Amino acid sequence: MKSLPAFDRLWMPFTSHQDYEDCPPVVINRGEGIYLYDTDGKRYIDAVGSWWVSSFGHCNPEISAAVKAQLDKLEHVMMAGFISDATMELTAALSEILPKQLTKTFYSDNGSTAVEVAMKIAIQYHALRGSERRAFVSLGGGYHGDTLGAMSVGAIPLYHDLFHKRFKEQYFTASPYCFRCPAGKCSKDCDADCMNSLAHILEQRGNNIAACVFEPMVQGAAGMRIYPTKVLRQIFDLCRQYGVITIADEVATGLGRTGKMFACDHVGITPDIMCVAKGLTGGYLPIAVTAVSEEIYSEFKGDHLASNRILNHGHTFTGNPLASSAAVAAIKLTRENALTESARASMAHFSEMLKHLDDRAHISGIRSLGFVGAFELVKDKNTKQKFPPEARVAFKLSQKALEKGLILRPLGDTVYFMPPFNVTAKELDEIFTLTKEALNEALASV
Numbered sequence: 001m002k003s004l005p006a007f008d009r010l011w012m013p014f015t016s017h018q019d020y021e022d023c024p025p026v027v028i029n030r031g032e033g034i035y036l037y038d039t040d041g042k043r044y045i046d047a048v049g050s051w052w053v054s055s056f057g058h059c060n061p062e063i064s065a066a067v068k069a070q071l072d073k074l075e076h077v078m079m080a081g082f083i084s085d086a087t088m089e090l091t092a093a094l095s096e097i098l099p100k101q102l103t104k105t106f107y108s109d110n111g112s113t114a115v116e117v118a119m120k121i122a123i124q125y126h127a128l129r130g131s132e133r134r135a136f137v138s139l140g141g142g143y144h145g146d147t148l149g150a151m152s153v154g155a156i157p158l159y160h161d162l163f164h165k166r167f168k169e170q171y172f173t174a175s176p177y178c179f180r181c182p183a184g185k186c187s188k189d190c191d192a193d194c195m196n197s198l199a200h201i202l203e204q205r206g207n208n209i210a211a212c213v214f215e216p217m218v219q220g221a222a223g224m225r226i227y228p229t230k231v232l233r234q235i236f237d238l239c240r241q242y243g244v245i246t247i248a249d250e251v252a253t254g255l256g257r258t259g260k261m262f263a264c265d266h267v268g269i270t271p272d273i274m275c276v277a278k279g280l281t282g283g284y285l286p287i288a289v290t291a292v293s294e295e296i297y298s299e300f301k302g303d304h305l306a307s308n309r310i311l312n313h314g315h316t317f318t319g320n321p322l323a324s325s326a327a328v329a330a331i332k333l334t335r336e337n338a339l340t341e342s343a344r345a346s347m348a349h350f351s352e353m354l355k356h357l358d359d360r361a362h363i364s365g366i367r368s369l370g371f372v373g374a375f376e377l378v379k380d381k382n383t384k385q386k387f388p389p390e391a392r393v394a395f396k397l398s399q400k401a402l403e404k405g406l407i408l409r410p411l412g413d414t415v416y417f418m419p420p421f422n423v424t425a426k427e428l429d430e431i432f433t434l435t436k437e438a439l440n441e442a443l444a445s446v
């Protein structure tokens, strides 16, 4: 095992440090397309887009060129009294792709802050209208980031339970988890029964609830839980009925990832507020958007004495020009490549390859939408019985895959793939071949 100087100074996110004692992190020093290379020159396929951001592969020549050009012009200017031309260009580019009703764009730095901003806007909007709505409702299994506000609407027990005690009024629905449907149905006979829980909460508490925060079509961190359009429609319908603002967290699903520009496009409904981040710069630099309807924004208008109408929120790096230039280039690539016939064909091929895994023992719950694909490892396919946690099957699978040069990062026992839009059939073939080999070896060791 190679020693990593200064590794003992590091506190790594989302990982048990005991694992790092046996398997230290791989030090990467180069990327190209779907590949990453470690300091020894070993090649790895990045099948998860480095936490779902790398939509056009690593070191994409067009995004790199845009950032390099910006680097010699301006690295940063505060976004108060000033704004960079790059950020103006980004705002114009966004206006071409965002739903027309979302007329205002607020910038922050990452997915969590995009959600925080949306939540603050929702509370302040209601306050400005003389209403005391301060609570939020969100979906079981939801994940919206790791800052406190974003965590308050998250519902993954491992991440959130400890912290929920801090928050007064948050409500959670059942999770739209089709593989283990709370109503015992399958997606074909789905009647959005899981959202009866939302109806119930809104009936009881609707008057106190400022907004509903949800991941449209795919609950990412919960394990790529892809749910039917019927459920999403029901969320919108119920929220509208109770005057609850809809905050669509498109941080992971936005910008073509699910086969539409935004996941809400699957039902053709525009939320009141939309959060976008991750793929926005194709994985280059952090920047996020909270896009807001004119109706909500209009409550914030007022003369300079109406200080209660100011949205008192901002980050030092808000609207950073380097990130903006990367985002402009990534949006151009998204428009040119992510929603084309050939992208659709590639997504269909991806979906077919996933389905072929169904003949394997212990693989179940295969699902995909656009370029999000996943399956679950189960002990018994007939009963969907889980492996005991101590078996660590998915972890073993990811370790075996890593040895073979494939990067997977399962969520619990869910193994998922998020290839870039320009992935080739050959690369997909390699991903699935290596996954199968790694799975055989991991299962043999259980």
Ligand SMILES: Cc1ncc(COP(=O)(O)O)c(C=O)c1O
Binding pocket: 110, 111, 112, 113, 115, 143, 144, 145, 146, 215, 220, 221, 249, 250, 251, 252, 277, 278
């Ligand atoms: C749906 C969703 N919202 C918000 C976030 C938080 O984004 P960030 O990690 O950039 O803060 C994530 C991150 O995975 C996400 O998947």
